[in-house]
Amino acid sequence: MYAHTYALIPWCGMRDSQTSRPPRAIDVAAAAGVSTATVSRAFNAPEKVLPEVRDKIFAVAAELGWLPNAAGAALASRRTWLAGVLIPTLDHDVFAAQVNALQAHLSASGITVLIGCSNYDLDEATEQVRVMLARGIEALAIVGEQQRPELFEMISARGVPYVVMYSHPPKSVHPCVGFDNQAAFFKLTRYLLDLGHRTFAVIHQPSLDNDRVLARLAGIREALAGEGLALRPQHIFEGQATFEFGRESLKTCLAGPGPRPTAVICGNDTLAIGALIEARAMGIDVPGTLSVTGFDDLPIAEFTAPPLTTMRVDNAAIGKAAAGYLLTQLKRQAATPQPPFEAQLIVRGSTGPVGA
Amino acid sequence: MYAHTYALIPWCGMRDSQTSRPPRAIDVAAAAGVSTATVSRAFNAPEKVLPEVRDKIFAVAAELGWLPNAAGAALASRRTWLAGVLIPTLDHDVFAAQVNALQAHLSASGITVLIGCSNYDLDEATEQVRVMLARGIEALAIVGEQQRPELFEMISARGVPYVVMYSHPPKSVHPCVGFDNQAAFFKLTRYLLDLGHRTFAVIHQPSLDNDRVLARLAGIREALAGEGLALRPQHIFEGQATFEFGRESLKTCLAGPGPRPTAVICGNDTLAIGALIEARAMGIDVPGTLSVTGFDDLPIAEFTAPPLTTMRVDNAAIGKAAAGYLLTQLKRQAATPQPPFEAQLIVRGSTGPVGA
């Protein structure tokens, strides 16, 4: 398809032969009649090269299709221009949005982002960080501060600046860019308490090794304890964050013995929507006899029946702020500790006064 | 927090002094009483090293916290173990799922994945690929085959194996792993035609530089043409893939002059759900007086009111297959051209016979 254009690139035609290799700086230098030092300067410190020479070098480089070999550059300059981000999975809007923003911001500064997915496994997380460090990342953003000690040891040992993204507990030993999960769920629960609710159910994600989920549960319990209340074990449901698990949990919950909850707090919007779906299927009036809350404010939350009361966090802003923090760290400037982001309560139609 | 453990790592305490640097292979070699060649072999070809020597080296390496410097390794071995993937944005379930699967699969083979986001901009796409090539990627997956010629020239010139992901038009000049967008929408439209629909509206994503969207429109037109039908300009809506655009497009459409469409084909589920929301708001009976279709089969599609008729593509399978293809290419094995994936029609409640 583009065969005709290959001819423009001298060494292209040879790409089938084993001798073919990408051009090097020395090839560009030879073709431009300068030394490799000047080629290097033309790209890395253009002001140090005479404009005419520089243009000649650029022209030759373009003609040869030369791209500076990053491995060579990294070795010689001791700079990789690489940063890493460790997340549980890309397959989740929240993390994808954060990574997207982080990458966009770092990329604008010429930094390439390596993405490591732990799949919610601490050992895999540690391994991913090991690989990233071997690749020479100069900064690292980590989702969640619950990690193996070795992970923090490795990055501290190498003096790599890092930041914990998404979480931001009040007394973290780590630099954080995020919000306080516990405070957010405290606020949410307080809101429901103020509506008169006294019996609660909770449907949440797997809490193993997950400080965000644990903090959320703590926030709920803290608010309840303030009123002398507690969660009944039969009202707590832990499982995968799917519509299905939200549905079956609500079903089980309402079929159970003892006092029926008047409010269901869900670990995220997906679970809440599942609960909403089941409530509709069972003919339960939401919010008349049951209030339901979510977390994340997915775009769909506004359009469920009834619209979902939830909490919103600006994930793109978190990603951008994390990038900004790392960037100032890389410049060896003072690390300005960010105040936590605020999770915003979005009251919609899925919550109401108890017994309304 | 982990200060007590730092003491276990000899050079940690010095990380504040400017002289501190990560250990090198030669440090490990010295501490283990061998040469750097043996250290290298212990990690890259363990069977060539006596078990006792190997264990000693591993122990010393762990103690020193040594990680092989990837830049040095890449330079010497001419292997970077890097692959790239070019996508429009991570902020979209479909691409995130594909990348997640691709990365999981390649990572299992020791390959690190570089992710480049084009933000639907051809120049940015080209630039991202340029950066990836400079970093030494040995393989590349690209979403969408509509790219600047320079992009394909660059990768061909370097002999980097690549694969187009997601799309799979019948006569592509590129190796593809994906499905035939045109055929999928042909099938979908055919289904609606068989239900008796004759007047159609289309609400779709921006088509500029987007071969997937263009192919989908072509599929619709092809099916209609088979019945001597065509789309009226006032029934075509192009805009961002949001609920909001789906809503306002349906509203505008139904308020417009001329014959009212009995079926609305949406470019994806988000637009379709927007249309569904608007239809409910307007009190329009779906599917009684209006059929609505989506594409992607988002998890929520099953639970809309009415449940959404849509098409499903296994994005994780595409990512995995793309990784598999690149892996065999890297082994210089025969490239087995994959047959296209099939987009599966999922008939639910949002479509029905015309005028039912």
Add this chain to the structure above:
DNA sequence: CCCCGTCATGTATGCGCTTACATGCCGTCT
């Protein structure tokens, strides 16, 4: 008119690792 500073460029070293080749040891076959 000479000296020295400035600027543009060249020279040459080494970043940390892999690997072809060299070395030396030991066991085995003739």
Add this chain to the structure above:
DNA sequence: AGACGGCATGTAAGCGCATACATGACGGGG
């Protein structure tokens, strides 16, 4: 017994680039 082959390891040469330092040209001031 001698030769030879195989094996474990060492030696040393780069991989492609950036950069400290050297060089040389040029110009201005004393």
